[in-house]
Amino acid sequence: MTQFINGNWRDGDGHPMASFNPANGEQLWQGNAATSAQVDAAVAAARSAQFDWFMLGFEGRLKQVEAYRTQLEVHRELLAETIAQETGKPRWETATEVTAMIGKIALSAKAYQQRTGTSENALPVARAVLRHKPHGVVAVFGPYNFPAHLPNGHIVPALLAGNTVIFKPSELTPKVAELMVKLWQQSGVAAGVINLVQGEVETGKALAGHEGIDGLFFTGSSRTGHLLHQQFGGHPGKILALEMGGNNPLIVKDVADIKAAVHEIIQSAYISSGQRCTCARRLFVQQGAQGDALIDMLIKAVKAIKVGPWNAEPQPFMGAMVSETAALGMLAAQQHLQQLGGQSLVVMQQLQVGTGLVSPGLMDVTSVAELPDEEYFGPLLQLIRYQQFDEAIVMANSTRYGLSAGLLADSRADFDYFFARSRAGIVNWNKQITGAAGSAPFGGIGASGNHRPSAFYAADYCAYPVASMEADTLSLPATLSPGLTL
Ligand SMILES: NC(=O)C1=CN([C@@H]2O[C@H](COP(=O)(O)OP(=O)(O)OC[C@H]3O[C@@H](n4cnc5c(N)ncnc54)[C@H](O)[C@@H]3O)[C@@H](O)[C@H]2O)C=CC1
Ligand SMILES: O=C(O)CCC(=O)N[C@@H](CCC(=O)O)C(=O)O
Numbered sequence: 001m002t003q004f005i006n007g008n009w010r011d012g013d014g015h016p017m018a019s020f021n022p023a024n025g026e027q028l029w030q031g032n033a034a035t036s037a038q039v040d041a042a043v044a045a046a047r048s049a050q051f052d053w054f055m056l057g058f059e060g061r062l063k064q065v066e067a068y069r070t071q072l073e074v075h076r077e078l079l080a081e082t083i084a085q086e087t088g089k090p091r092w093e094t095a096t097e098v099t100a101m102i103g104k105i106a107l108s109a110k111a112y113q114q115r116t117g118t119s120e121n122a123l124p125v126a127r128a129v130l131r132h133k134p135h136g137v138v139a140v141f142g143p144y145n146f147p148a149h150l151p152n153g154h155i156v157p158a159l160l161a162g163n164t165v166i167f168k169p170s171e172l173t174p175k176v177a178e179l180m181v182k183l184w185q186q187s188g189v190a191a192g193v194i195n196l197v198q199g200e201v202e203t204g205k206a207l208a209g210h211e212g213i214d215g216l217f218f219t220g221s222s223r224t225g226h227l228l229h230q231q232f233g234g235h236p237g238k239i240l241a242l243e244m245g246g247n248n249p250l251i252v253k254d255v256a257d258i259k260a261a262v263h264e265i266i267q268s269a270y271i272s273s274g275q276r277c278t279c280a281r282r283l284f285v286q287q288g289a290q291g292d293a294l295i296d297m298l299i300k301a302v303k304a305i306k307v308g309p310w311n312a313e314p315q316p317f318m319g320a321m322v323s324e325t326a327a328l329g330m331l332a333a334q335q336h337l338q339q340l341g342g343q344s345l346v347v348m349q350q351l352q353v354g355t356g357l358v359s360p361g362l363m364d365v366t367s368v369a370e371l372p373d374e375e376y377f378g379p380l381l382q383l384i385r386y387q388q389f390d391e392a393i394v395m396a397n398s399t400r401y402g403l404s405a406g407l408l409a410d411s412r413a414d415f416d417y418f419f420a421r422s423r424a425g426i427v428n429w430n431k432q433i434t435g436a437a438g439s440a441p442f443g444g445i446g447a448s449g450n451h452r453p454s455a456f457y458a459a460d461y462c463a464y465p466v467a468s469m470e471a472d473t474l475s476l477p478a479t480l481s482p483g484l485t486l
Contacts, residue, residue, distance in 0.1 A: 007191025049192025
């Protein structure tokens, strides 16, 4: 049973699908994709449930969402293990993913009140009241790298605002999605409030193009996000929130504690095997003895990173990439950069054929004249040596993306200078550029987003404002407008 439509589990009527443990090829899940008729049924179920869900009121909806939080708390280990098996991420890391999901409930309730709540202003003859209403039926599309936390970051605020949801997860992580929705079901949510359609691109297209949805909240690649943006062209009445990738820069300038800098670089570039949209892809280090010393230490530290299956003990820092295909794609990217003139300082290698297990790579691309502005979504960091800070900032900004950026530097003045000039939605100082806070907005500019940031600001795209002028009784004004007689 792979699809959850109107409160019932049923098989997909489409083609067969499966998911695998990327560290050993073991099959974890199988089922069939949803057809477009099943997408129709899910949209219809969400539509017929929506008004009653809205009319529960915020407190009623929050109670339901809190019952889901209880399910997450009770089943946190099972969920963390399922995410680890299906994505390859180590257990220590997926435990933090589930913790973030649990924290999302209180944060989203606070965000709803702060950003989209109700307010009232007294006017001389009336009250000006501001309330927010849900869009209606929304589709949520998730990526594979955080298969639970990131869709959860759309689903929870969407439901709290009074929307009903059709969730289309990544085809690489159907088992995680199924478990998430089972926990919603066990929390007692009414039929049709959350629906699950599993499938690949065809299912995604059927849902994204469905005339019955009022909006789509997407986290995924820039390529797919751009396709969706085109598809939504000509539909100004539908809301589209796009959280996409990045080609994120991290600059190092004048740091006394080189070891601490190396630690922040590794946490920025290699966490989740480089499969975070916020990961540093380009590292800028000044020419000179201090830069040389930092790079020597970085090379040693990268070579020492432990890579292994999700359940290896002691735990590795990096697990398998999500699939062998993804791993081979990264090796091809490495080869391409080498052909352009990049010098590998640490060569990325597949550790076991048939798996997504790869070692981390570091490449000096300073001499590459035309560095591709691509998001290589894996553990490969490109190093660029620079002479002047201004030159580094110009190169850092030389990307069509604009998700995260960072500076490691001892001087506050250097950060202020960098902050004023950098173009990204997340700009950090002396902190890794991965691991964003759910209490802040999360999104980027350029090809990284469409100005509808998620996390704390997700509330904004889940509801629209309604302004009302209200008076308890009718009354005639003291003076009538010129030309009126009653
Ligand atoms: N800015 C952000 O918040 C984040 C962005 N990402 C980005 O996500 C990417 C990795 O995730 P992926 O799962 O590979 O992304 P993806 O774009 O391949 O897939 C995302 C979702 O869209 C669906 N989809 C794919 N093609 C479609 C089409 N033509 N029409 C409709 N639906 C379609 C997929 O089935 C999946 O559910 C990276 O680029 C990463 O940077 C990942 C996490 C956070
Ligand atoms: O949505 C939130 O609560 C904050 C955003 C977040 O958790 N971002 C993570 C993962 C996103 C990614 O890089 O793929 C992060 O910044 O590490």
